[in-house]
Amino acid sequence: MGVYAIRRLAQSVVILLGVTVITFALLYALPADPARMIAGRSATADTVARIRSELGLDQPLPVQYARYLARLVRGNLGRSYAQKIEVTDLLRSRLAATFWLMLGGIAFELLIGLPVGMLAALRRRSAMDQSVMVGAFLGVSAPQFVVGLFLLYWLAYRWGLFPLGGYGSPAHLILPAFALGIAGGGWYARVMRSAMLDVIHQDYVRTARAKGLGETRVILKHAMRNALLPVVSMVGLDIGTFMGGVVVVESVFSWPGIGQLAWQAIQIVDIPVIMGVVVVSALAITTGNLLADLAYPLLDPKIRYG
Amino acid sequence: MRQGWIGLAALVGLALLASLVAPTWGQNRGDSMIVTFKDDISTLDPAIGYDWQNWSIIKSIFDGLMDYEPGTTKLVPHLAESFTVSADGKSYTFKLRRGVKFHNGREVTAADVKYSLERTLNPKTQSPGAGFFGDIAGTKEFADGKAKEVSGIKTADKYTIAFTLSKPNAAFLHILALNFAHVVPKEEVEKTGADFGHKPVGTGAFKVKEWVLGQRLVLARNPDYFVKGRPYLEEIVFQVGVEPNVAFLKLQRGEVDILGDGIPPAEFTKVMNDAKLRALVAVGDQLQTGYVTINTQVKPFTDVRVRRAVNMAIDKQRIIRIINNRAVPAVQVLPPLMPGYDKEYKGYVFDVAQAKKLLAEAGYPSGFSTVLYANNTDPNPRIAQAIQQDLAAIGIKAELKTLAQSTVIEAGGTKGQAPLLWSGGMAWIADYPDPNDFYWPILSCASLSPGTWNWAWYCNQRVEKMVEEADALVQASQAAAREAKYRDIYRAVMQDAPWIPIFHEKRYTMHTVRIGGSPLLFNDPIHIPVHYTEVRVVQ
Numbered sequence: 001m002g003v004y005a006i007r008r009l010a011q012s013v014v015i016l017l018g019v020t021v022i023t024f025a026l027l028y029a030l031p032a033d034p035a036r037m038i039a040g041r042s043a044t045a046d047t048v049a050r051i052r053s054e055l056g057l058d059q060p061l062p063v064q065y066a067r068y069l070a071r072l073v074r075g076n077l078g079r080s081y082a083q084k085i086e087v088t089d090l091l092r093s094r095l096a097a098t099f100w101l102m103l104g105g106i107a108f109e110l111l112i113g114l115p116v117g118m119l120a121a122l123r124r125r126s127a128m129d130q131s132v133m134v135g136a137f138l139g140v141s142a143p144q145f146v147v148g149l150f151l152l153y154w155l156a157y158r159w160g161l162f163p164l165g166g167y168g169s170p171a172h173l174i175l176p177a178f179a180l181g182i183a184g185g186g187w188y189a190r191v192m193r194s195a196m197l198d199v200i201h202q203d204y205v206r207t208a209r210a211k212g213l214g215e216t217r218v219i220l221k222h223a224m225r226n227a228l229l230p231v232v233s234m235v236g237l238d239i240g241t242f243m244g245g246v247v248v249v250e251s252v253f254s255w256p257g258i259g260q261l262a263w264q265a266i267q268i269v270d271i272p273v274i275m276g277v278v279v280v281s282a283l284a285i286t287t288g289n290l291l292a293d294l295a296y297p298l299l300d301p302k303i304r305y306g
Numbered sequence: 307m308r309q310g311w312i313g314l315a316a317l318v319g320l321a322l323l324a325s326l327v328a329p330t331w332g333q334n335r336g337d338s339m340i341v342t343f344k345d346d347i348s349t350l351d352p353a354i355g356y357d358w359q360n361w362s363i364i365k366s367i368f369d370g371l372m373d374y375e376p377g378t379t380k381l382v383p384h385l386a387e388s389f390t391v392s393a394d395g396k397s398y399t400f401k402l403r404r405g406v407k408f409h410n411g412r413e414v415t416a417a418d419v420k421y422s423l424e425r426t427l428n429p430k431t432q433s434p435g436a437g438f439f440g441d442i443a444g445t446k447e448f449a450d451g452k453a454k455e456v457s458g459i460k461t462a463d464k465y466t467i468a469f470t471l472s473k474p475n476a477a478f479l480h481i482l483a484l485n486f487a488h489v490v491p492k493e494e495v496e497k498t499g500a501d502f503g504h505k506p507v508g509t510g511a512f513k514v515k516e517w518v519l520g521q522r523l524v525l526a527r528n529p530d531y532f533v534k535g536r537p538y539l540e541e542i543v544f545q546v547g548v549e550p551n552v553a554f555l556k557l558q559r560g561e562v563d564i565l566g567d568g569i570p571p572a573e574f575t576k577v578m579n580d581a582k583l584r585a586l587v588a589v590g591d592q593l594q595t596g597y598v599t600i601n602t603q604v605k606p607f608t609d610v611r612v613r614r615a616v617n618m619a620i621d622k623q624r625i626i627r628i629i630n631n632r633a634v635p636a637v638q639v640l641p642p643l644m645p646g647y648d649k650e651y652k653g654y655v656f657d658v659a660q661a662k663k664l665l666a667e668a669g670y671p672s673g674f675s676t677v678l679y680a681n682n683t684d685p686n687p688r689i690a691q692a693i694q695q696d697l698a699a700i701g702i703k704a705e706l707k708t709l710a711q712s713t714v715i716e717a718g719g720t721k722g723q724a725p726l727l728w729s730g731g732m733a734w735i736a737d738y739p740d741p742n743d744f745y746w747p748i749l750s751c752a753s754l755s756p757g758t759w760n761w762a763w764y765c766n767q768r769v770e771k772m773v774e775e776a777d778a779l780v781q782a783s784q785a786a787a788r789e790a791k792y793r794d795i796y797r798a799v800m801q802d803a804p805w806i807p808i809f810h811e812k813r814y815t816m817h818t819v820r821i822g823g824s825p826l827l828f829n830d831p832i833h834i835p836v837h838y839t840e841v842r843v844v845q
Binding site for chain 1: 344345346348349351354356429430432434435436437438440449500501503504518519520521545547548549551552555556558559561710711712713715716717719732734737747752753755756757758759
């Protein structure tokens, strides 16, 4: 187990490095000049050149990357070009909100996806199965912007049950988390349904029934536990992607998460901020996957890491 | 089955709980005002902040030697008590108002004015405004590190500051009213270093009370503000990260007072047709022109007949309908509010036959192919399509390139790259209300170099000379002569047709009934969306 964790950690470092190299190269390949964006519209060519050299943007790309990396290992992500503030401060100010939305989103995904998927599997090919799966499909494919505005308009504006977006209390979390849950829950339902269908005809389920166990117990304890394996990997993935920010939902609900930060930074080619968000997302994704891998043995004793 | 119901029950339960836990939103805010913005507020450092959003916030925290009468473009001394201009227009001397204090309690002196300007001019500050002050003697030597101070800025005594210019500039007082010339206290800048933009200390009507990144900025009234009786408001809260559609709902419920990003386009028609909502909207003009730049260095636009032909080919009324009539058609470079605007000038009238005739004369009877760049955010692609169709009607096949704003800016500033460029999203809004701000940065020979905003790559030395002559008319008594000269200048520019002026956008500021003051304040030409120091709570 220990060896496995160390190996995975080393892999994460390599992935992280690779991600920074690629992003760095892509950002500099962009046909947009951050020095010009900072210099503004009234700048003379002189001013632009001075700013470029102040930022070290006149150096060759490998030199710039080496400098970035040297700062990164010391935990210094640089200063935002636009906001002139430490990127670590910017990220820190948004991590908590991102974390809560990640938790809330995954909770709703599970809350919606698992029961729906199980019901569909147990009543396979029934009208209920089909309508549930169509519903799941709609949830997945509905544009989040529209879903979000719809929820806000009815539940918050018309009925006044929730605040109109914002951050600060548990009440603020419910709608954005629910909007995420609707989209992701559809995927979970489909995965859960097919996993349940796989499991339900296995010998051990038949054995459990043969032992005379009640149907609820058979489903919940014997079948569901095994069907949960793919769900766990999905949760691992979602931890990663949600921690990297969910731009649309954050925007609609005025949720001060990392996605909004990334979106604004991309508009103005604020390279240090974009890089910072990429590093955080890459970290989150590798961590999420690691957590999922570590959770498998808890569900299925057959899985062991040596 | 039961599982599903449990989930649903939990949801309903949470919802009910939420309504109990939730604070009372809005209501009873006292003398406080809430403004919403979609984007974060970037730095509040007056030497650096240069977007329409932080521009007027900075103005409410800092002050300059000069300012404008609220709601107008009329210059008035501000931190200065009085000033004199030499006959040749090259020396300006200002007497400072005494007893003005920074938020930290220290009195403002002439040395602070000099320090603040030199800070803007120092390349280490990376100020986007440094270029505005190029006419002050000795700025280049200072920026290049060859001089320790700017020779053209001198403090005669504690309350007197004098500027020497290398050439006269009739807009110099406007330039001193720019945020980049606002006064900052040296000791606070040195204490906070690069974080000054987030811990700003000025002399202004408001000070920063609280700033939660990504959520809100709270300004509180400065009780020691030197303008008597100002500001009216005790507090201004800027909520950031609020989608305009949601802000619109919040305003209708009275939770917020001002839509910083304006009325969401999708709701515009509904608002203007609903008497109750319409009453909350202040309509006014702004110093803005939206235009297509015609690259005068790219064939066949090197031929002025072709440039005039495309000017005649565009149906501006149709484009204005695309944006719900939120603009008036433009026939010239300057917007109507700008001194020097020519009421008599009719420009190139929409006339397809005449356009075709001109094209034929230029040797393109069956048109040609070209490329039109545009910003990819709505409504700009739709406007670009309308332009594309109009060009097709005279035989010009324009390929559309709708790209991210930063990429379009880069293309415009790259020699020989963008033959046509629709400026929407980046249209020129005056930095200061003087006609030379529409010339020097975007149409001058001085700005004819890569990376500037002279996207037409236009340079006419004869016009440049006329502008220099006009800018030498610095005395107040010469204002009318200078305006007349500028009318000639922009007629000459339009004769060369480096632009297709399309429209001047109007401003629609939506606010709750509790916020009032003179209607001018809600469409202040300098302060967007409103003049924070002058508006008040009326209900």
